[in-house]
Amino acid sequence: MELRIKRVYDDPAPDDGFRVLVDRLWPRGLSKERAAVDLWAKDVAPSTELRRAFHHDGMSWPDFEAAYRAELAGTTRPALDALRAGLAPHAVVTLLHAVHDDGHNHALLLKAALLG
DSSP: EEEEETTTOEEEEEOOOEEEOSSSSOOOOOOHHHHHEEOOOGSSOOOHHHHHHTTTTOOOOOHHHHHHHHHHHHHHHHHHHHHHHHHTTTSSSEEEEEOSSSSSSSHHHHHHHHHH
């Protein structure tokens, strides 16, 4: 399986394959039709507390990365395993996120967890 990452606000493309939104909140101002999401996997997104700490309270990227990896290995593990199993039949999967920073977002960490 090939895993890709893309902002949900970018136009869907035929080569996106199976499109999975990995945010806990639905992206502001985006219709479901325009998003073209095949699955909304909000259970593997960072917890509300962690999301707020990173995006609103100034948590550093290394601290966020460590905390989110801990969530994925702990309470979120069953949802992560279920998502991995559900994605297995698809040749191409695009993980969709709404974060502005392509270099520092949870989708990058989730991709690594799904492949690891």
